Amino acid sequence: MVKMLIKNNNETIDISNMVQQKTWSGDYQQCARTLSFSLLSSPTDTDIPFVKGELGSIVTMIQEDRVLFEGYVFERSKSTANNTIDVVCYDRGIFMKRNKASYKFTNQTPEAITKRVCADFGINTGEIVSTGIKISRNFLGSTLYDIIQTAYTLASFETKKKYHTAFKGSLLNVSEKNVTDDTLVIKGGTNLIDATMTDSISGMINQVAIYDKNDKFIRNVKNDGLIKLYGLMQDYIRQPDGENYGDRAQELLDNNGVQQRITINNLGNIANVSGGTVIVQEPHTGLYGLFYIDSDTHTWRNGVYLNKLVLNFKNIMDEKEVGSMPT
Structure with missing residues (x-):
């Protein structure tokens, strides 16, 4: 109830x-x-x-x-x-999106940045995961959410981990996206109602052009196989002095290949929330294994409780890179 x-x-x-x-x-x-x-x-x-x-x-x-x-x-x-x-x-997450501020951080960890921003705006915190990665960044008129998410995005390039920001009750939590202890098994004949899988290349990136701060071309990082199959779809990144953005370019390629969108409807369970995981077993679509929940909808109507989940094979985070490097 x-x-x-x-x-x-x-x-x-x-x-x-x-x-x-x-x-x-x-x-x-x-x-x-x-x-x-x-x-x-x-x-x-x-x-x-x-x-x-x-x-x-x-x-x-x-x-x-x-x-x-x-x-x-x-x-x-x-x-x-x-x-x-x-x-x-x-x-309370709406206030993270609706409030903007300016900060200059030098050699600060994402966890320290998060605690400073939250303290300034009277936001109570719960679990704030530690990365140990120090960053320097200037933010001018950025939302509180973008500031925190940018700090953790920059850290994720080094830790290779993914992070999720959300409220639990009145407390802001930043946690590592990982397999959860309450991962539910969803399968046909029991709690699965229906499943749909769609393949798409509409958001594909198969080549990344890297330029320096003066917009001088440095090099391309590309996937020749995908270019041959689907045509050239290029993105652009600017590399600061003294940095090597080859890994970031490769991550763009890895995260933006053929996209598989999976939508399932199942009997409701409050454990099925964005940032969590489920195990799906469905022979008709060939869906077997662990999936990450990108979005969730829980509906209670006429005494029936149902979920609609959008799932992903990959563990991805909401990457943000607002602000600028200190000069």
């Missing part, structure tokens, strides 16, 4: 029985998770309690004493055609 609470001013109201359907969702490229629901409301039916659900009200969703979502009402929609108020909420 999922319990929902809404807090208006100093009053907390249990709206569990007034919510007809709800959707809880997230994406590895979005720091903020979303909760949307339809709240019963009627100007004529006195049996339906009146709940304001003001903009900025705190909404909490709980399952068996575990807080799944804690966020704020950002949108409300009412219509004379029905007896509901449609509500859209975001968790």
